[in-house]
Amino acid sequence: MEFSSGRARQKHSRLGGDRRELYPHSLQFYLEPPTENVPLVEFESFAIDRLKLLKVVENLGVSYVRSSESYRTKLESELRKLKFPYRALAEDDYEARRKDHISHFILRLAYCQSEDLRRWFLQQEMDLLRYRFNELTDSLRQKFLEHVNLSFEAISEDLKNELVNELYTSTPGLTMTKLKEQMFYKVGLADAVDLFRARRVFIKDGFAFVPLKDIDAIVLNNYRTKLSKALALTARSLPSIQSDERLQPLLSHLSHSYVGPDYSVQKNTGKISLEQIDALSVKSFPLCMRQLHKALRDNHHLRHGGRMQYGLFLKGIGLTLEQALEFWKKEFIRGKVDADKVKISKYGDGNLVCELACFLLSGCPFRHSDPELLKQKLQSYKIPPSGITQILELVKGMHYQLACQKYFELTHDVDDVGFSLNHPNQYFAESQRQLGGGRELKKELSNSGNSQQKSNSQESMNSNSTPTSSNTTADAELEGLEAYFTED
Numbered sequence: 189m190e191f192s193s194g195r196a197r198q199k200h201s202r203l204g205g206d207r208r209e210l211y212p213h214s215l216q217f218y219l220e221p222p223t224e225n226v227p228l229v230e231f232e233s234f235a236i237d238r239l240k241l242l243k244v245v246e247n248l249g250v251s252y253v254r255s256s257e258s259y260r261t262k263l264e265s266e267l268r269k270l271k272f273p274y275r276a277l278a279e280d281d282y283e284a285r286r287k288d289h290i291s292h293f294i295l296r297l298a299y300c301q302s303e304d305l306r307r308w309f310l311q312q313e314m315d316l317l318r319y320r321f322n323e324l325t326d327s328l329r330q331k332f333l334e335h336v337n338l339s340f341e342a343i344s345e346d347l348k349n350e351l352v353n354e355l356y357t358s359t360p361g362l363t364m365t366k367l368k369e370q371m372f373y374k375v376g377l378a379d380a381v382d383l384f385r386a387r388r389v390f391i392k393d394g395f396a397f398v399p400l401k402d403i404d405a406i407v408l409n410n411y412r413t414k415l416s417k418a419l420a421l422t423a424r425s426l427p428s429i430q431s432d433e434r435l436q437p438l439l440s441h442l443s444h445s446y447v448g449p450d451y452s453v454q455k456n457t458g459k460i461s462l463e464q465i466d467a468l469s470v471k472s473f474p475l476c477m478r479q480l481h482k483a484l485r486d487n488h489h490l491r492h493g494g495r496m497q498y499g500l501f502l503k504g505i506g507l508t509l510e511q512a513l514e515f516w517k518k519e520f521i522r523g524k525v526d527a528d529k530v531k532i533s534k535y536g537d538g539n540l541v542c543e544l545a546c547f548l549l550s551g552c553p554f555r556h557s558d559p560e561l562l563k564q565k566l567q568s569y570k571i572p573p574s575g576i577t578q579i580l581e582l583v584k585g586m587h588y589q590l591a592c593q594k595y596f597e598l599t600h601d602v603d604d605v606g607f608s609l610n611h612p613n614q615y616f617a618e619s620q621r622q623l624g625g626g627r628e629l630k631k632e633l634s635n636s637g638n639s640q641q642k643s644n645s646q647e648s649m650n651s652n653s654t655p656t657s658s659n660t661t662a663d664a665e666l667e668g669l670e671a672y673f674t675e676d
Contacts, residue, residue, distance in 0.1 A: 211285035213335045214328070215320055217414055218292045226290060228434060235298065235442050238291035241272050242312040247608040249315050250587050255401075263319060266608075297429060298442035300422040305443055310415055314408050321404050326371065338410060340373040340403065348372055351390065351397065358390035359399055371400045379406050460506040462515055468505075472619035474612045475553045475565075475595055477501050488519055493550055504613035546589050546610050554579075554588040554595075571598050 226234075244266045252259035272287075292313070299309035324332060326342070333340050348355070348368075356367055380396035382405070383389040390397045398406065430436045460468070469481040480498040484490050490498060495516075502512060546552065553562060559580055566576045575598040582591040593609045596602075600622045607618060 211282065211289065213332050214281075214285060215317065215324070215332050215335075216289070217336050217411055218289065218296075218418075219414065221293050222286075222290050228438075231290075231294060232438055234287055234291040235294040235438075237270065237272055237287070238295055239442065241267065241270055242295070242309070242316065243610075244270070244608060245312050245315050245319075246308075247590065249312075250582075250585075250590055251593075254315060254318065260319065260322075295442065296419060296422055297426070297435075298439045300419045300426060301439075301443060306416075306419045306423070310412065310419065313415060314412060317411055318404055318408055321407060333407070336407075336410070338379070338407060340375050340379075340398070340406075343372045343374055343397065351392070354390050354392075355397060355399075358387075358397075360388055361401070362399065367399075373398050373400070373403050375403075375406065379410075382409070460511075462507075462511055465502075465515070468616075471623065472616050474592060474615040476549060476551060477612050477616075479551075479553055479565075484519055497549065497551075501612050501616075505616050546592070546612070549612070552588060554583050554591040559583065566595075569599075571595070 245263070248259060248263050248266065252262060295309060299305040321329065321332070330342060352364075352367065355372065356362065356364055359367065362370060375396045375398045377384060377391070377394060377396055380389055380398055383398060383402055384391065384396060388402065430439070465481070466485075469478050473481060477498060480490060480494050480501075483494070484498065499512065499516075502515070507515065550556075553565070557565070562583065563576055563580060566579065571579070575594070579591045579594050579598075582588075582594060589609050592615070593605050596605050596609065596615060596619070600619065602622065605618065607614070609615060609618075
């Protein structure tokens, strides 16, 4: 794979044509790397699109049983939104197959750098191949098996009827009705050894008669072996690839990148009032931001990391610069910070997208809290015992973002959030959508919803506040405000 400008790519297409013969089937085991020139812009966009695809596959693979109908339905619904060639493609759809091919190899470069990355990439690619394989028609499935040199012959209906009793007794999990509907393949024993050991297959004349529901296991085992070996070989050659100054930043970024919406674009600026924040922290803040807000109200101080994260979160939910100045000033001068140190940066306040992405967030309560302390906190927030058990099980399995999604479901009384949670501001936006939108919530709060919380907050203010100078101008407040965020 070589890299070029967009102009070189266009020239290459004119010279070589579509070269559809490179992709005779919509699926492949990705045995041969691409040899064409790939523009760097296309390189990055292809990789990000595939990464979004694999993130969806990961989230649903934990939330649903992979072989269930609900999993397939939900995955298809999510994948339709991504505009990626994930299903069986038209026989002449060269561009879609080219994108599938190139994007796999780009992520292989990015995710071969450690054992954890290789394991994650391998699992998601296997789950994706399983889904796509099971979506193929009978003829396309047979064509794919031949394409990857797994020429398993589908037995005829006459032979299946002749062996129906033997197949029924030797194949667990199939009723007689389902067995008659199931396609069977004649497979060599060497390829079906795991099924043979588990006594899950009928053997005759040196062949295993494998139902369609199990043939994907043989295909996936074959794919796992090949991809695992390929990842190890790619890791060995990585130093020479990383010497390319154009690729190194891209590859490093991809393996730790956030691919969700850009919440730095403030669509709700000015729609949230300072009086609403206490009530919103209970109704619509994710647990991480709810904890930061409570710590700020209790202690009137946050350390540098907490201030950065909470400040960016508040910016994302719609606080203006002037509101932020007022909010932080009122809160911090009630603590031990001098008024002249209460400063907020007008510029350079961080990349909201990257710094607040869930996997980059420091202090995630699901990832970093002791399970017993997390349990006590959830109990104090009136989460039902059954819900707490579900959350702790997800935490035990290191599915921290899914634990946060479960917290969302329990606090909003919904059965399925319908999205993959990746960002605190995404949590807030989805919460507002569930509650009816910011406008309705704001009206509700201004009328009655936050009266008690406001009085509690005001009481705390009055007991700790110190007077500030009324002669401070807006320009003076903004001058040198960067120093505020560097104070501990």
